[in-house]
Amino acid sequence: MDFVLVHGTTQSPASWDRVAKLLAAAGHRALAVDLLTPEDLPVEGYAQHVRDQYDGERPVVVAHSGTGVLLPAIAEALGARSLVWVAAYIPDFAGGRCLRDEARALLEPDWIGVDPAAEPAKASEFLFHDCDPETERPALDSLRLFSPEVLATHPAGPAPEVPSTVIVPTRDRTLRPGWMRQAAKERLGVTAIEIDAGHCPHMSRPAEICGILTGRG
Template identity: 85%
Template sequence: MDFVLVHGTTQSPASWDRVAKLLTTAGHRAIAVDLLTPVDLPVEGYAQHVREQYGGGRPVVVAHSGSGVLLPAIAEALDARAMVWVAAYIPDFAGGRSLRDEARDVLEPDWIGVDPAADPAKASEFLFHDCDPETERQALDSLRSFNPAVLATHPAGPAPEIPSTVIVPTRDRTLRPEWLRRAARERLGVTAIEIDSGHCPHLSRPAELAAILTRRT
């Protein structure tokens, strides 16, 4: 099975290295794509940008954090067999609100306005607080800002028909776990899977996350 791994707004594709290695060892193909481009694109442009980096068919697309805004478009562009939302924002398909409209409901108050790529101490506090020291050092090396306006302002389209799995880190300090559990039920019609981690289980709990991916998709 192919897995297309989509980084979030504060990290590079390297953040997926541990999970990709585990998936490959288990006999799968894992491609960590790069969303960064010289200019900001519309949502459909980022979906095309990902398609240009992937040469297979019908993958499972896994998105982290803010890239949940892009996940439905990417999954449709790749004719994905499934979508996985890892601590990822689930758009308001029925109401059409953007992430900016919902920010105070979705995000932990202390996280709003923080730029972890510019402040390693804040990154450790909010993103990597459950990582061991070696993992934390590697995680800090993966920091990179990717925050085009479209991620905050894009209004949600129709709900995708592609099957979804939602993974909720119970110790997330950025995206509210209780909000994500509710959004999984109300917006995607699924019960979330919980993992005992902070916002980045692909870094702090890669084996557990890889096991969920291979078991549920």
């Protein structure tokens, strides 16, 4: 099975390295795509940018954090068989609100205004607090800001028609676990899978994430 792994707003594709290696060891193909471009694109442009990086068919598409905004469009462009939302924003498909409209309900107050890519200590506090010392160094090395205006302002379109899995880290210090849990139920009609981790479980708990992705978690 193919997995297309989409980095979040504060990390590069390297954030998926550990999960990708585990997926490959289990006999799957994993591609961590890069969303960064020389100039900001519309949502459809980022979806095509991912399409240009992937040469397979019907992958499982996995997105982290704020790139949940892009996940439905990317999945449609790739003809995805299913979607996985990892500590991710789930758009307001019925109401059409954008991420900016929901930010104060979604984000933990102490996280608002923090740029972890510029402040490694803040990254350790908010993103990687559950990482062991061996993991924290590559986690910090993966920091890179990706925050085009479209992520904040794009109004939600229709809900995806393919199945979704939602992974909620119960010790997330950036996105509210309760909000993600409720959004999974109300917006996607699924019960979230909860994991004892912070906002980046693909860094701190890669084997658990791999197990969920492959159906063994």
